[in-house]
Structures are given as structure tokens and as C-alpha cells.
Amino acid sequence: MGRQADLVIVGVSVGVAIGFLVAVCAFFSLKWYRKRSHLQHSSSTRSVTSLPIRMNGVGTSIDSSTSLSNTFSFQGPQQPPKSPQQSRWNGHNKDLFASTSGILKYSYKDVQKATQNFTTILGQGSFGPVYKATMPTSEVVAIKVLASDSKQGEREFQTEVSLLGRLHHRNLVNLVGYCVDKGQHMLIYEYMSNGSLENLLYKEGERVFTWEERLQVALDISHGIEYLHEGASPPVIHRDLKSANILLDNTMRAKV
Incomplete structure (x- = not known):
């Protein structure tokens, strides 16, 4: 009688254990199935468009959940509210106008004059030479002339x-203007008077960074990248983060 009772207890225990294992397997299988279904649904409903752009002359790409043709339309220029800076610049040249993004467009002649016939070169960027230029308002900017062998058309450039x-x-680093004229594509950025982080770190004779300055540069860079990845809409993926592509303003604050 005692042996029979022991067998019953063992049988019940084994049954409970097997049932528990089956329940656990079923739970994780269901969880995996739901996760897989959610990922498949997300990938089918979200059409991601990747567009390479140049931010501060550096290769980046944009991942957008919507079509670029729907996001940006160039059929008929819309005049956004003019900033005080735009109003000042418009007073100097009739060819300047605000595009759909509020970025000013300059003619080739404007840029040629501002760069003293392209003699004020600052260096060679990833996509072409960079010139220092003085605008009619006496504002100093950096003009990046994109390589002439680029296959990018005018519409693609305007989208960028x-x-x-x-x-x-x-x-x-803020984009303040652009030029698409005489077969040339140029991006006009605010001028960063202290140059690149690379020059300050590795060039002989340059000032030595204090620990506080190095920490501030690291924080500035992290904030800029965080904005691109998390705050920008659509998000921007920076593909070439290095000291040569980090610029410093007159107060030694870093910008990407």
C-alpha cells in the first residue's frame, strides 16, 4: 500500500513538472511569435528612405519614414517669415531669396566676389575646397564648393x-546659404574661427587644451550627435565623426 502511494506521488510530481515545462515553452513561444509578428508588421508598414547628405561637408545619411517627395515639395517657392538676418541680406542683393527651407540662395557672382575670386581658401574638405568669405553685411562665412564630378542634380541638391x-x-554648424549656378553646387556655413579640433590637438604650436575644455568639447559633441539621432525629424545618422569634422567657435564651443 505504501509503495503504491509512493508511485502515485512520483507520477503526480512528474506530471506537474512536465506540465510546468510545457507551459514555460508555450509562454516563450507565444512571446517570440508576437515579437516577430510586430517586427514584420513594422517593416511592412514603414518605408524607410535613406538619403546621403553633407552636413558641415561630412557624409551623413537621413532615414525617413516617409517619401522625400512627400516631405519636400519644390513646386512654387513658399515664402517663410524672414528673419532679421535674411532681411539684411535681401537688402544687398536682388538675387537673394528664401527657399522653402528658409535658406538663402546666392548667385555664382555673389560667391565669387565674397571669396575674392576664390582666393581665400581655408582648406580641402571631403567634398571639395572650402573658402572663407565676407558677405555684404560683413558677416564671415565658410563656403564649401562641392566637387564638379558629382552626379547630383539640381533637384537632389535642393532637397539636400x-x-x-x-x-x-x-x-x-548652421547652414546659412547655398549656391547652385553655372554648374556649381556650394554650401555656405557659419564660420568657425578656431578651426577644427584636429588642428588644435595635433598641430605644433597650437594652444594646449585644459581638462575643463576637453570635457566641454566632449559634451558639446555628444549633444550635437544626440540631437541628430534622437531629436531631428527625420533622424540623421552621422557616418564620419572625427576630430577633423568637429569645429570650434570663438568661445571654444564645439559644433559638428
Whole structure:
């Protein structure tokens, strides 16, 4: 009688254990199935468009959940509210106008004059030479002339300008204008008087960074990248983050 009772207890225990294992397997299988279904649904409903752009002359790409043709339309220029800076610039040249992104367009002649016939070269960027220029308002800017062998058409370039014009953060180098004229494509950025982080770190004779300055530069860079990845709409993926592409303003604040 005692042996029979023991067998019953063992049988019940084994049954409970097997049932528990089956329940656990079923739970994780259901969880995996739901996760897989959710991922498949997300990938089928979200059409991601990747567009390479140049931010501060550096290769980046934009991942957008919507079509670029729907996001940006160039059929008929819309005149956004003019900033005080735009109003001052418009007073100097009739050829200047605000595009759909609010970025000013300059003629080739404007840029040629501002760069003293392209003699004020600052250096060679990833996509072409960079010139220092003085605008009619005496504002100093940096003009990046994109390589002439680029296959990018005018519409694609205007789309790139519109995308760049939507990026605004204190740790990003601001795009203030552009030029598409005489077969040339140029991007005009605010001038960063202290140059690149690379020059200050590795060039002989340059000032030595204090620990506080190094920490501040690291924080500035992280804030700029965080904005691109998390705050920008659509998000921007920076593909070439290095000291040569980090610029410093007159107060030694870093911008990407």
C-alpha cells in the first residue's frame, strides 16, 4: 500500500513538472511569435528612405519614414517669415531669396566676389575646397564648393539643402546659404574661427587644451550627435565623426 502511494506521488510530481515545462515553452513561444509578428508588421508598414547628405561637408545619411517627395515639395517657392538676418541680406542683393527651407540662395557672382575670386581658401574638405568669405553685411562665412564630378542634380541638391535647413541646434554648424549656378553646387556655413579640433590637438604650436575644455568639447559633441539621432525629424545618422569634422567657435564651443 505504501509503495503504491509512493508511485502515485512520483507520477503526480512528474506530471506537474512536465506540465510546468510545457507551459514555460508555450509562454516563450507565444512571446517570440508576437515579437516577430510586430517586427514584420513594422517593416511592412514603414518605408524607410535613406538619403546621403553633407552636413558641415561630412557624409551623413537621413532615414525617413516617409517619401522625400512627400516631405519636400519644390513646386512654387513658399515664402517663410524672414528673419532679421535674411532681411539684411535681401537688402544687398536682388538675387537673394528664401527657399522653402528658409535658406538663402546666392548667385555664382555673389560667391565669387565674397571669396575674392576664390582666393581665400581655408582648406580641402571631403567634398571639395572650402573658402572663407565676407558677405555684404560683413558677416564671415565658410563656403564649401562641392566637387564638379558629382552626379547630383539640381533637384537632389535642393532637397539636400532643405533637409539641412531643418537642422537647428547650438552644437551643429548652421547652414546659412547655398549656391547652385553655372554648374556649381556650394554650401555656405557659419564660420568657425578656431578651426577644427584636429588642428588644435595635433598641430605644433597650437594652444594646449585644459581638462575643463576637453570635457566641454566632449559634451558639446555628444549633444550635437544626440540631437541628430534622437531629436531631428527625420533622424540623421552621422557616418564620419572625427576630430577633423568637429569645429570650434570663438568661445571654444564645439559644433559638428
